[in-house]
Amino acid sequence: MEIPFLNMLWFILLGVLLAGYAILDGFDLGVGILHLGAKTDRERRIFMNSIGPLWDGNEVWLVTFGGALFAAFHDAYATAFSGFYLTFWLLLAALIGRAVSMEFRSKLDTPGWRKLFDYGFFSASTLATLLFGVAVGSTMSGLKIGDDMEYHGTFFDLLGVFPAITGVFAVAMFAMHGSIYLYLKTEGDLQKRVHGWMWRTFGFFLAMFVITTVYALVSVPAATDNFRDYPWCWVVVILNVLAIANIPRAIYLNRPAYAFISSCCSIAAFVFLFGVALYPNLLVSSIDPAYNLNIVNAASSRGTLLIMAIIAAVGMPFVLTYTGIIYWTFRGKVEIGKFSY
Amino acid sequence: MESSDTAILLSRLQFAFTIGFHYLFPPLTIGLGLLMVIMEGLYLKTRDFQYEAMAKFWTKIFALIFAIGVASGIVMEFQFGTNWASYSRYVGDIFGAALAAEGIFAFFLESGFLAVLVFGWDRVSPRMHFFSTLMVSLGSIFSAVWIIVANSWQQTPAGFKIVEQMLPSGASIPVAELTDFWVAVFNHSTLHRLSHTLVGAMIAGSFLVISVSAFYLLKKRHEDFAKRNIRIALPFAMVFCLLALVTGDVQGKNVAEHQPAKLAAMEGQFETARNAPLHVFGIPNVAEERVDFGLAMPGMLSMLVGWNTDTEIIGLSEFPETDRPPVHLTFQAFHAMVGLGMFMIALTVVGTILLYRDKLFTQRWLLRIFVVAIIAPMAANQLGWIVAEVGRQPWIVYPQYVDGDWANPIGGLRTADGHSHSVSAVEIAISMAMTGFIYLLLLITWLFVLDRKIKAGPESPEDLARAAAERGGGWFATATQRADHSGASMTDARDGDGRREN
Known part of the structure; x- marks a missing residue:
């Protein structure tokens, strides 16, 4: 199959958007997963305010990923979103639940009200992460896509052992990522406690990493096929292992910023490996490989891909600039003030 | 598998309900955004603390409206794919591009600078804060521009041709393909609808x-x-x-x-x-x-x-x-x-x-x-x-009519033909029940919180003036100070009439 440059470019750009989303929203989802570990009201406010100014912008990466998938590979968007119907509506419910919990929690100072939104924040964050992981796992295992490009399975066909494993893996990964982020943003006794969480979530993550890898090697053939054709991809695997190994090292040496960068790199590497596992497909049919949706047969026209590339080239430097400005403005430890949640 | 009439009806109701709910919020933020620019601009110009009180009060209200607008907006973007997959295949070449442009040009701008707007009073200079307000207002207008482009193209399509797309089964489906981006963007009704929408x-x-x-x-x-x-x-x-x-x-x-x-x-x-x-x-x-x-x-x-x-x-x-x-x-x-x-x-x-x-x-x-x-x-x-x-209706993408031949529409896509084939009525009923329940709770909670916020009222200009004097003028110095930790939340700490005794 001949793959035109623009189709390849958009496959890569989608990967970049997905990696950007996973890294950025990953830590704020992780903070949500760990939220109930904060005991007092003040600690919980610190947790929420550590991501308060940032989570909304982080979520825009997902919205833009969705828009870009729609624009560049609209058949994949149509098949995946209608195929994952209930999964995605549950995901939407979780994303709304998160936004609302953060926005409303601080508005009333009664324990019942705050507890409600504490649990809402925790469960919505955990559910959203789990569903992302399930979606990735189902996509890698293949979907019942027919000769009409439509999904022919049911909601329950999407659930399997591998999607369940990747779902839990995602929760472990974001919990670890979030705990390192929280370590960077907290001080004093709370920070000491968070230090212990970094170790525990790393252990959880490492265990899930091994389980996911072994299961993928044994029973998801698509996960490794491309490594035969593109042996240079092993470099990313090795770099990923190094990044993961660097996380405990950096925690041990008390250099949390390095640990955080390592965990960012590791997440990026996982998104890359997900891309390699799929390439050149976007959605794999478990019925017949001829029904796969790939980056050529599911793509928009050359004209649209080109226009979109220009829009991305014009827009993304701005996006990166003000993302940088915002992160710089809100750098440093969390301070609870009159404008905080 | 063809969609049943029930499934199509439910999806239409769900779309009407979710878009109606969503559209309660964006008009308020677009209008309020521009007014906040005016208020904060007047504060910078006159240094009258009453204007600062106004800008701060409306920023709180704005943030509350914006949050629900964003949350209910993501639902819309997903819904084209979940419920209207056939439509998405037909228009993806054009409609998808407008949605992606909205993300890149508008959403990042809005959400990024909103953080400065809400959380940044103590962290950035007044000028930077004003600039952020301006950017948020601009972002909300950009967002309207791109979504109106997308909608107007459905109403009066232009700059495209219909091509047959082959499916693996050997059958083919008609899809719209972009031929001229600017003609598609500035189709026959974009500017008309954009101006009326923004005015509203x-x-x-x-x-x-x-x-x-x-x-x-x-x-x-x-x-x-x-x-x-x-x-x-x-x-x-x-x-x-x-x-x-x-x-x-x-x-x-x-x-x-x-x-x-x-x-x-x-x-x-x-x-x-x-x-x-x-x-x-x-x-x-x-x-x-x-x-x-x-x-x-x-x-x-x-x-x-x-x-x-x-x-x-x-x-x-x-x-x-x-x-x-x-x-x-x-x-x-x-x-x-x-x-x-x-x-x-x-x-x-x-x-x-x-x-x-x-x-x-x-x-x-x-x-x-x-x-x-x-x-x-x-x-x-x-x-x-x-x-x-x-x-x-009955068109989800409007057809072309030539020379007043109203009986013979050319092209176009009927709403019923735009539905997702793989989604059943039961699944839609589940998503509707879930969304309906969440939106109802959301609306009640939102109105409750908004009501409290309005009843709490703005800070008094005297308080703001005193605070500024303590800091030695302006907001500039505060970024270096530790904020006071006594406040219950971002908005409640200094709420009230501000007529407290000193």
Whole structure:
């Protein structure tokens, strides 16, 4: 199959958007997963305010990923979103639940009200992460896509052992990522406690990493096929292992910023490996490989891909600039003030 | 697997419900955003702390509205794929591009700078804060631009051709392919609909400010704050109410030219005629093809469309029955919108005249009307979209008509054909029940929190002045200070009248 440059470019750009989303929203989802570990009201406010100014912008990466998938590979968007119907509506419910919990929690100072939104924040964050992981796992295992490009399975066909494993893996990964982020943003006794969480979530993550890898090697053939054709991809695997190994090292040496960068790199590497596992497909049919949706047969026209590339080239430097400005403005430890949640 | 009629009906209801809910919020933020730019600009210019109090108060309200707007907006983006997959395949080449552009150009801008707006008062300089307000306002307008581009393309498609896409089965489906980006972006109705939509948003935002301020005046609280707000928002509202008339007129002519079936449904025009009447009210009788109990101004519809009573208006009977939009809903929504528009013009003109004669603030009856009048633009915005979307049925992408051959539409996609094939009615019922439940709770909680926030009121300018003096002037120095930790939350810490004893 001949793959035109623009189709390849958009496959890569989608990967970049997905990696950007996973890294950025990953830590704020992780903070949500760990939220109930904060005991007092003040600690919980610190947790929420550590991501308060940032989570909304982080979520825009997902919205833009969705828009870009729609624009560049609209058949994949149509098949995946209608195929994952209930999964995605549950995901939407979780994303709304998160936004609302953060926005409303601080508005009333009664324990019942705050507890409600504490649990809402925790469960919505955990559910959203789990569903992302399930979606990735189902996509890698293949979907019942027919000769009409439509999904022919049911909601329950999407659930399997591998999607369940990747779902839990995602929760472990974001919990670890979030705990390192929280370590960077907290001080004093709370920070000491968070230090212990970094170790525990790393252990959880490492265990899930091994389980996911072994299961993928044994029973998801698509996960490794491309490594035969593109042996240079092993470099990313090795770099990923190094990044993961660097996380405990950096925690041990008390250099949390390095640990955080390592965990960012590791997440990026996982998104890359997900891309390699799929390439050149976007959605794999478990019925017949001829029904796969790939980056050529599911793509928009050359004209649209080109226009979109220009829009991305014009827009993304701005996006990166003000993302940088915002992160710089809100750098440093969390301070609870009159404008905080 | 073909979609059942039940599934299609449920998806349509779900879309109507979720978009209607979503569209409660963006008009308010678009309108309020621009007013906040004005208020904060006045603060920078005059250094009057009352303006600072205004900017801070409305930023809190803005953040609360924005949060729900974002949360309910993601639902919309997903829904094209989940429920309208066939539509997404048909239009992805063009519609998807507009959505992606909205993400890149608008959402990042809005969400990024909103953080500075809400959390950054102590962290950035006043100028930087003002710049952020400007960027958030601009971002909300960009967002409107791209979503209107996408919607207008569905209404009056241009800059594309229909090609046959091969499926693995060997069958083929027609899809739209982009041929000219700028023609697609500036299709026949983009600018018309964009201007009318933005004007509607400005009216909603300013009526919110007026409503809350009128409430304070009636309660004799924060009176100086309230009067300042009204001095800015009321003339602003009047200008945009009058502009709504102008942009509405332009949009009406555009509909007459490009979507005559919609115009005919809006006015209950069943037969093609010259000297067509304009109804003030009435009940369209589809079976008998006439308008019952109507009050009509003869020739006025022709007059408005072509500046001449001799202008021919295309009637619904020209179209095959399967190609006609629902008449009742389109007609009533349109007339209710126009009625509300006229009411708002009268209200803001009278209000502004009294304002400049210094009599407004003692007219308690008028202030009472202003308190509840926020319902008018909220309803009018919803009704306008009902006209636009119901009036284009049965098409999800409008067809082309050549030389007045209304019986033979070319291209286009029917709403029923845009549905996802792989989704069952049961699944849609589940998602509807879930979303309905969440939205209901959300709306109740939102109104409750908004109500508390309004009742708590703004900070007093004296407090702000004192705080500024303690810091040695401006917000500049505060970034280096530790914020006080006693406050309960971002918004409650200093709420209240600010008349606390020192």
